[in-house]
Amino acid sequence: MGIGFNENFEFEFSKKDKIKFNLEEIEEQLEYLLLPGKKRFNNKLDFVIYQYEGFRNQNSSILSTFIDKYPQKKLEEDEKRILYEFRSEQLLDSFKKILFSIQLMITFYNEQLNVDKNSDILVSETINDFPPYFKIPDETKNLFKNPFTISKIISVYEYFELLCFEEFKKNIDPSYKEEIKEEKSQKIGEYFLEHPNNILNKLTISTTTRKFISRSLVGIREDQEIGPNIELFSILLYKEDCWNKEIFTNAQFEREIEELEKLDIKVGEIYSLYELLGGDSELLGEIVKNKVEEKEEEEKKQSKKEKNKKKKKKGKKTVF
Numbered sequence: 164m165g166i167g168f169n170e171n172f173e174f175e176f177s178k179k180d181k182i183k184f185n186l187e188e189i190e191e192q193l194e195y196l197l198l199p200g201k202k203r204f205n206n207k208l209d210f211v212i213y214q215y216e217g218f219r220n221q222n223s224s225i226l227s228t229f230i231d232k233y234p235q236k237k238l239e240e241d242e243k244r245i246l247y248e249f250r251s252e253q254l255l256d257s258f259k260k261i262l263f264s265i266q267l268m269i270t271f272y273n274e275q276l277n278v279d280k281n282s283d284i285l286v287s288e289t290i291n292d293f294p295p296y297f298k299i300p301d302e303t304k305n306l307f308k309n310p311f312t313i314s315k316i317i318s319v320y321e322y323f324e325l326l327c328f329e330e331f332k333k334n335i336d337p338s339y340k341e342e343i344k345e346e347k348s349q350k351i352g353e354y355f356l357e358h359p360n361n362i363l364n365k366l367t368i369s370t371t372t373r374k375f376i377s378r379s380l381v382g383i384r385e386d387q388e389i390g391p392n393i394e395l396f397s398i399l400l401y402k403e404d405c406w407n408k409e410i411f412t413n414a415q416f417e418r419e420i421e422e423l424e425k426l427d428i429k430v431g432e433i434y435s436l437y438e439l440l441g442g443d444s445e446l447l448g449e450i451v452k453n454k455v456e457e458k459e460e461e462e463k464k465q466s467k468k469e470k471n472k473k474k475k476k477k478g479k480k481t482v483f
Contacts, residue, residue: 225266226317226404227411229273235317243322243448245309250326257302258327264303265320271297272313283312324377325446331381332434338391339380341431348439351426355440362410363419369443372433374405380433391431396423398430 238246253261268286271293286307293299311319343351355365372395379389389398400420403411410416428436 225270225273227408229269230317230408232273233313236312236314238315238318238322240448242309242311242315242319246319246322247326247447249306249309250323253302255330257300258323258330260300261303261306262320262324262327264299265316265323267297268293268299268303269316269320272316276313283314286311286313286316289313321374324374325443328373328377331377334381335376335434336380336382339376339431340434341391341429343428343432343435343439347426347428351428351436351439354422354426358419358422361419362413362415363423365440366443366445367407367410368423369437369440370407370446371399371402371405372437372440373443375399375402376433376437378404380430389430391429393430394424395428395430395433395436396420 250258272289276289276292287310290299290304290307306319355361375398399405400417406416
């Protein structure tokens, strides 16, 4: 019971002198009511895109808007090699920093950059144009010391995101890793066998689900708004950033989505679907395959050296 109130919660004016006011709390509450939209900030204010927030909800069209403004080009094989080697030098925390900061850069380019849409201006030439409150981490600055142009920044983002998926998938919220039952698995397999010429083929669906996982479902979030029991393709229908633009704008797109919805695949089964369809690691290209083979060969050589050392050590006799 508060001071100044009786047992029936009625205010007793005779006890008003005993009431103590928390002036700091009152001031804070008044700030919330009166100052939004009016408060003046100093120039030390930092803007932040929170982890996993870059292309969520209303931000899903950021990538497509950027592509409309600055048509994108594919990466060359040597550029993929640069990204693969750069990624191999980074820690897991750096993966996230780099991807989120590129999201921030794309948002800035959408809103404030004004260059010829066909210009092959280097990203590195624009870094100093960012306001001081746009914090671009050193890892990202180092990445763009390589000669990547704005016309390839989406390709850089998506290829680097693909390279990071091996790590990201370890942190998928468990509620999105439910197994698909055998009967449903068979129906899914039959569907793709019966529709070999669909634009939404196994590779396309694998790529889209992988992007959706990386951007929306990695990590355990208390405020996760995408329930695992929601039908998956009713969500992906609106996730423009997860689809190739040519596919998303194709006249067949919505019709094929409607067909996929009939399979009743839940969001909670998304990772199992990605695995069932074979994933999309083939998009990494020959460069990664060659690098992996080189790494395996080097490990074999190292293992052989270690075995030879042990043999020599055993062969030596101790003389007293």
